[in-house]
Amino acid sequence: MRLFTLLAAGLCLAGLPALAQPRSAGTPDPKLIEDLVVANRVLADLGVLDGFGHVSVRHDKDANRYLMSRSMAPALVKADDVLEYDLDSVAVDAKGQALFLERFIHGEIYKARPDVRAVVHSHSPSVIPFGVSRTRLQPIYHMSSFMGVDVPVFEIRDVAGPASDLWCATPRSAPRWPRCWATRPSF
Numbered sequence: 001m002r003l004f005t006l007l008a009a010g011l012c013l014a015g016l017p018a019l020a021q022p023r024s025a026g027t028p029d030p031k032l033i034e035d036l037v038v039a040n041r042v043l044a045d046l047g048v049l050d051g052f053g054h055v056s057v058r059h060d061k062d063a064n065r066y067l068m069s070r071s072m073a074p075a076l077v078k079a080d081d082v083l084e085y086d087l088d089s090v091a092v093d094a095k096g097q098a099l100f101l102e103r104f105i106h107g108e109i110y111k112a113r114p115d116v117r118a119v120v121h122s123h124s125p126s127v128i129p130f131g132v133s134r135t136r137l138q139p140i141y142h143m144s145s146f147m148g149v150d151v152p153v154f155e156i157r158d159v160a161g162p163a164s165d166l167w168c169a170t171p172r173s174a175p176r177w178p179r180c181w182a183t184r185p186s187f
């Protein structure tokens with residue numbers, strides 16, 4: 001049984017302490033911050049993000065940085081809550097605040113896909129069934145062409161075994177290999 005897609009996972013609020021702090025790429029375009037705040041609010045309002053989901057955007061000044069809020073409910077995110085991260089998901093300045101445990105999903109996707117400008121980690125009830133059943137999520141008309149011909153599903157048990165906590169909580173480069181990153185992510 002396939003267990004989860006890019007848009008479906010377990011809880012993700014708990015934080016990890018930041019390691020060595022990377023240098024900032026500079027102040028992002030305020031409009032980008034505003035867009036990210038609005039994205040948090042809209043996705044929460046539409047039920048795409050619950051209290052534990054998160055959305056990020058690649059930094060406009062440096063492709064090796066991304067922006068995402070500290071660990072908090074998306075519906076409450078304000079501009080001051082947005083932090084800068086490097087692609088190993090180390091915060092430039094966490095300001096002593098908790099960070100999303102699963103922030104590594106964002107950093108690893110930005111590493112693997114230079115064309116990707118934003119990432120949403122959701123537990124949407126509309127999407128989860130396609131990650132845990134044999135029914136594939138498939139485009140069936142032109143408005144869904146953005147999906148391509150198929151939506152890959154990442155089988156966490158291939159990497160983490162049959163009884164993991166379902167969290168992607170460490171980077172792929174970690175000495176102690178992550179609990180769920182595959183050698184060849186399917187996204």
Ligand SMILES: [Zn+2]
Pocket residue numbers: 008009010011012052053102121122123
């Ligand atoms: Zn999650």
